[in-house]
Amino acid sequence: MKKLLAVLVVLLSLVVLAQEVIKIGAIFPLTGAAAATGVKIKYAVEVAQEIINGAYPEINLALAKSAGLPNLNGAKVQFVFADHQGNPELAMAEAERLIRNEKVVALIGCYQSSCTKPASQIAEKYGIPFVAGSSSSAALTERGLKWFFRIAPHDGMETVFFFNYLRYLNEKYNANIKRVAVVYIDNEYGVHAALMVKEKIKDFPEFSLVADVKYPVSATNVDIEVQKIKAAKPDAIFHASYIGDMTMFVKKYKEFNVVPKVVLSYCGGYQDPQFVVNLGKDADYFAGTNATTPALFAKMPILSKINEMYKAKSGVDIDGPTLEDFASALVIAEAINIAGTTEPEKILEVLKTHTFEAPYFVSEKIQFGSDGQNIYSASVMTQIFNGVYEAVWPEQYQTHEPVPQFPDWKKR
Amino acid sequence: MSMLAQLVVTGVLVGSVYSLVAVGLTLVWGLMDIINFAHGDFMMISMYTVFWLYALLKWDPLISLPIAALVAAMIGLLTYRLVIKRVLNAPGLMALLATFGLSLFIRNFAQFLWSPNYRFVGESILSGKRLIIYDVIVGIPQLVAALGSIGMTLAVALFIKKTKFGKAVQATAQSREIAELMGVDTEKVYMFTFALSGICVGVAGTLLSGIFPVYPESGAMYGLLAFVIVALGGFGNIWGAFYAGIMIGLAETIGGFYLGTQFKYAIAFLIYLLVLQFRPKGLFGW
Numbered sequence: 001m002k003k004l005l006a007v008l009v010v011l012l013s014l015v016v017l018a019q020e021v022i023k024i025g026a027i028f029p030l031t032g033a034a035a036a037t038g039v040k041i042k043y044a045v046e047v048a049q050e051i052i053n054g055a056y057p058e059i060n061l062a063l064a065k066s067a068g069l070p071n072l073n074g075a076k077v078q079f080v081f082a083d084h085q086g087n088p089e090l091a092m093a094e095a096e097r098l099i100r101n102e103k104v105v106a107l108i109g110c111y112q113s114s115c116t117k118p119a120s121q122i123a124e125k126y127g128i129p130f131v132a133g134s135s136s137s138a139a140l141t142e143r144g145l146k147w148f149f150r151i152a153p154h155d156g157m158e159t160v161f162f163f164n165y166l167r168y169l170n171e172k173y174n175a176n177i178k179r180v181a182v183v184y185i186d187n188e189y190g191v192h193a194a195l196m197v198k199e200k201i202k203d204f205p206e207f208s209l210v211a212d213v214k215y216p217v218s219a220t221n222v223d224i225e226v227q228k229i230k231a232a233k234p235d236a237i238f239h240a241s242y243i244g245d246m247t248m249f250v251k252k253y254k255e256f257n258v259v260p261k262v263v264l265s266y267c268g269g270y271q272d273p274q275f276v277v278n279l280g281k282d283a284d285y286f287a288g289t290n291a292t293t294p295a296l297f298a299k300m301p302i303l304s305k306i307n308e309m310y311k312a313k314s315g316v317d318i319d320g321p322t323l324e325d326f327a328s329a330l331v332i333a334e335a336i337n338i339a340g341t342t343e344p345e346k347i348l349e350v351l352k353t354h355t356f357e358a359p360y361f362v363s364e365k366i367q368f369g370s371d372g373q374n375i376y377s378a379s380v381m382t383q384i385f386n387g388v389y390e391a392v393w394p395e396q397y398q399t400h401e402p403v404p405q406f407p408d409w410k411k412r
Numbered sequence: 413m414s415m416l417a418q419l420v421v422t423g424v425l426v427g428s429v430y431s432l433v434a435v436g437l438t439l440v441w442g443l444m445d446i447i448n449f450a451h452g453d454f455m456m457i458s459m460y461t462v463f464w465l466y467a468l469l470k471w472d473p474l475i476s477l478p479i480a481a482l483v484a485a486m487i488g489l490l491t492y493r494l495v496i497k498r499v500l501n502a503p504g505l506m507a508l509l510a511t512f513g514l515s516l517f518i519r520n521f522a523q524f525l526w527s528p529n530y531r532f533v534g535e536s537i538l539s540g541k542r543l544i545i546y547d548v549i550v551g552i553p554q555l556v557a558a559l560g561s562i563g564m565t566l567a568v569a570l571f572i573k574k575t576k577f578g579k580a581v582q583a584t585a586q587s588r589e590i591a592e593l594m595g596v597d598t599e600k601v602y603m604f605t606f607a608l609s610g611i612c613v614g615v616a617g618t619l620l621s622g623i624f625p626v627y628p629e630s631g632a633m634y635g636l637l638a639f640v641i642v643a644l645g646g647f648g649n650i651w652g653a654f655y656a657g658i659m660i661g662l663a664e665t666i667g668g669f670y671l672g673t674q675f676k677y678a679i680a681f682l683i684y685l686l687v688l689q690f691r692p693k694g695l696f697g698w
Contacts, residue, residue, distance in 0.1 A: 031520060033629050035528030186674045214674040218633045220624065223422045224669045224676065231415065244530045244625045251532075251623070255542055255551045278532040278625075 020075040022342055024332055025082060025098035027109035027119055028325075032085035033218060036243055037272060038111060041133075041325045043313040045079050045108070047306065048329035052077045059305050062334050062357060069337040077333050080104055084115045091115035095122035105342040106131065106335075108328040111321065113137035114188035120148045128344050129351055131332045133325030136267045137192040141373040147344075149351055149368045151331065152324045153377035155189075155240070155266055158289050159196040162264050163204040165381050165393055166236055169262065170206070175404035177261050181211035181234035183225065183249070185241055190214065193240035193266050210234050219245060226252040235261045239288075243269035247278050254282055254409045261405050264288055264381075271320045276387045283387065285406050289379035291320035291361060293389040295399040296380070303360040320379070323360060331356050331366055362397055414547040419665045421548055427661020428558035429616060433634050434641035434653040435565050436612030439605050441639075442648025444585065446496060447508045450515040452635020454491075454610055457518065458484040458617030459626045460526060466533045466621075473536050473621050474556075481614035488610025492603050500602070515635075522628040530625040539622055557619035562654075564615050568608065569650045581605055585648060637677075640684045645696050652696030659683070659695075 026045050029038035053076045056064040068074035080102050084091035091110050098104045099122065106129045110116040116135035123130035124145050131149045132140065138154035153161070169175040182197045184190030194212060201209055211232035215225045222245065229237065237260050239246060246269030252258075265288030269275060276283045294317045297304040303318075306326065310318045318326070332347075334356055339346040356366040363378035381393040383402055390400030437451045458480040465471040465479065495514055499506040533539075541552035572578035583591040584601045592598050617631075624630065641660055645652030660680045668676030687695055 031523060031528070031628075033627075035523060036530055036627065039528055214672070216674055216677055218629075219676075220633050220637070221426055223426065224419065224665050225673045227415070227418060227422070228669060228673060244627065247530060247532060247625055248623075254540065256549055274529055274531075278530065278534070280534055 020072065021078045022069070022072070022075050022336060023078050023080050023102055023104045024329070025095065025102065025104035025107040025109075026079040026329070027082045027084050027091055027094050027098070027107065027115070028111055029086045029115070030081065030083035032083075032087070033244065034086045034112060034242060036274065037321065038083075040272075040314055040316070040319070040322050041111060042081060044310055044318060044322045044326035045081075045329045046313065047309045048326050048333070049077060049079050050309065051306075052330070052333045060302055060359060061330065063330065063337060069333065071337045071340040072342075077336075079108075079329060084110055084112075084119070086112055086115065088114050088118045092118035092122055095119040099123070099126045099128060104128070105344070106332045106347065108133060108325065108332055109135075111135060111325065112187070112189060113140060113192065116140055117188060120145060123147050129332065129335070129347050131328040131351070133328035134267060134321035135189075137188050138196060139188070139192050141371045145372065147348065149331075149372040149374075151327050151366060151374045151377070152267060152291070152321070153289070153379055154373060155193040156196045156200065157377060158266055158379070159193070159200045159238075160203075161289060161379065161381070162238060163200060163207065165264070166207065166262070167204065168393060169402065169404040173402070173404045175235075175261055177235040177404070178207060179210040179233065179235045180207050180238065181213065181229055181232055181236070181260075182209065182238045183211075183213045183215070183229060183241065184239070185245060186214050186216050189266075189268070190240040193238070197238055207236075215245065219248070222248045222252050225249070226256050226258060230256050230258050237263045239263060239265040239268070239270065241265065241269050243272045243274055246270055246275065250279055250282055250286070257409055259406045259408055262287060263406075267291075267321050267324075273316045273319055276384060276389075280387070281412055282409075283384050284412070285383065285385075285403055287381060287383040287392070287402070289320070290382040290389060290391075291379055292318065292323050293320075293380065293382045293391055293399075295382075295388060295390045296362070296397070300360065300362075306360055327358055327361070327366065330358075415669075416666075417546070418548050419669050420662065421550055423662035423665035424658055425550070425554040425558045425661070426665060427658035428561040428654075429620060429657075430634070430637055430641055430660055431654040431657025432561035432564055432612055432616040432619075434638040434645065434657050435568055435650055436609040436616070437635075437638045438642045438645065438648055438650060438653040439568070439581075439609045439612070441642055442585075442646075442653075444602060444605055445504070446500075447504070447511065448491070448609070449508065449511040449635070450491065450518055451609070451613060451638060452631030452633075453515050453518040453522075454484050454487050454631070455613045455617040455620075455634055456522060456626075456628065456631035457487055458614040459621045459624075459630050460522065461614075462618050462621040463531050463533055463626045466536075467531075473533055473618055474538070477615065477618045480618040481611045484610035484614025484617065485607040486610070488606040488608075489603055492606040496602070496606070519628045519632075526628070528628055530627045532625055533621050536622050551623070553619075553622045557623065560615060560619045564612060565650065565654045568612060571608075572650060577601075577604065637680070640681060642694075644684050644687055644694055646694030649694070649696045652694060656695060 082094035138156040270288040363376040392402035461480040465476040645656030667679035
């Protein structure tokens with residue numbers, strides 16, 4: 001009888017061990033001005049959780065084949081969501097709550113760089129890993145933090161990418177682009193992007209910065225901003241804007257007949273599929289970096305499958321920032337699995353040394369440098385044609401040739 | 413010179429819409445002494461009304477205007493019956509907290525129902541149309557919004573000044589008890605004032621729906637600016653709110669253009685602070 005009881009106890013504890021749930025905090029703007037994006041990211045993280053916890057042998061990803069984390073007896077992963085509402089103080093408070101009360105072993109988030117910054121400081125204080133997906137301010141990886149990692153290319157990399165693209169348009173299409181304007185929201189994301197433009201333009205002497213237009217968060221209109229841009233007559237406009245303000249800008253560009261040669265957007269509103277839904281034909285010819293685009297789905301079957309699962313929840317195709325936050329969820333889970341434990345130091349070691357397979361990105365890999373930045377960060381330049389985000393540069397990923405001149409608004 | 417003319421025109425157009433939002437607020441705050449934090453959210457609901465009538469039935473915003481105004485009026489009425497009436501005799505802070513809670517509820521409920529996505533009324537009779545007068549560009553949707561605001565403000569001002577019911581509103585604002593002794597049904601006055609405030613903000617929301625995104629936080633900044641405008645214009649003064657709205661619009665555009673677009677609201681708030689130092693009852697308060 002005693003033996004039977006002992007066997008039962010062992011079996012029960014094995015079952016309990018197998019059903020262990022590993023909690024990871026996920027802090028995003030689920031309400032507030034950026035909630036439209038935050039809710040989509042939540043869907044993407046939920047897809048990542050389904051892939052990790054379920055068995056999807058048809059998806060060629062490390063954690064898809066079997067249910068749960070194989071190196072931790074099939075332990076399930078639970079992403080515990082918290083809402084920072086776009087408020088940095090709340091992001092910090094939620095990070096602390098998740099670590100202290102929910103006992104999460106790692107954090108992901110926060111979309112807006114202004115919120116990622118304080119939340120990751122809390123992770124640093126408690127000594128647990130923080131993997132940011134889409135936050136793009138270069139300042140985040142310039143702080144010398146031990147526990148912080150970022151998947152998206154930062155705005156410094158994006159800025160160099162923008163200037164190289166302009167150079168490509170000048171060389172290949174004789175676009176004659178010289179005058180650049182930067183338009184940005186007055187927060188961590190926008191201000192740092194503008195700072196990068198001012199810094200990196202020195203390496204591209206053929207371009208000059210003719211306008212620097214900063215606008216307030218929660219602007220009720222962008223009339224004077226557009227009038228300032230128009231007065232400067234830029235050939236290229238760099239935008240660091242979210243979906244609501246970006247849409248208002250496009251409407252005003254049309255009203256005031258602003259016709260630049262190119263408009264390039266940092267990771268933000270342009271990448272949100274709602275941009276095309278809201279603006280219809282007026283969205284055409286706008287461009288920006290993107291970690292993905294539906295035009296690439298046909299070439300990338302794993303991405304296509306992920307998109308299928310995502311679209312079933314969200315009703316729209318997965319976009320660049322959302323895919324980067326999806327990646328952050330998979331990477332942290334894979335790091336825990338490889339470490340075989342939830343001990344922070346061991347997870348940290350994996351994050352620092354391992355190269356993660358990421359067949360859903362054009363770069364196909366993720367590896368963090370000594371500053372925590374993904375050294376394989378790769379985006380494609382996309383441009384919208386007939387409501388479709390087409391890959392236009394680099395040429396090896398091209399699904400459509402770029403058009404380096406906006407047609408007159410009346411002729412669309 | 414043409415740039416300055418453009419800025420003045422833009423400022424007046426932007427300011428007129430601010431005015432209409434503020435006129436609705438000045439009715440309940442200035443006349444009834446009730447601070448309604450959910451005022452901007454009533455506007456958001458009217459914007460959604462217009463958006464859904466457009467998305468589902470392809471109704472133009474101008475056709476939806478009476479329905480959106482009616483919906484906002486109903487919400488104003490319900491707010492009075494279900495929230496304000498219960499805290500009317502409590503300290504003023506109670507009404508403030510109750511409407512703050514209501515504001516949070518409306519925003520989150522809107523997000524729950526319609527998601528936080530930014531939506532636009534893509535096509536309307538007015539969209540994309542503009543006038544060009546000596547290099548000055550005037551968007552027709554903005555022009556119609558401004559004219560609508562002026563018309564609505566005029567109608568409300570005349571109603572309050574000339575009609576018997578308007579006089580009852582003024583009497584209740586001066587002294588509820590005495591108005592009751594004179595036979596004024598103050599309950600009806602409060603209810604009607606809330607409904608009228610809803611109509612103002614409903615019209616403003618409709619006129620804005622073609623030029624501003626529709627999302628659960630649409631009304632937040634407009635609501636905040638309306639508080640500043642009401643205080644600047646003088647509590648309860650309908651024309652005061654109108655002029656103050658125009659003033660804020662001009663300060664925002666001209667000041668923002670020449671001093672830095674990032675400061676456009678800071679300039680507006682600074683003017684408000686300065687005016688209150690010298691005229692605590694506002695520019696047109698008595």
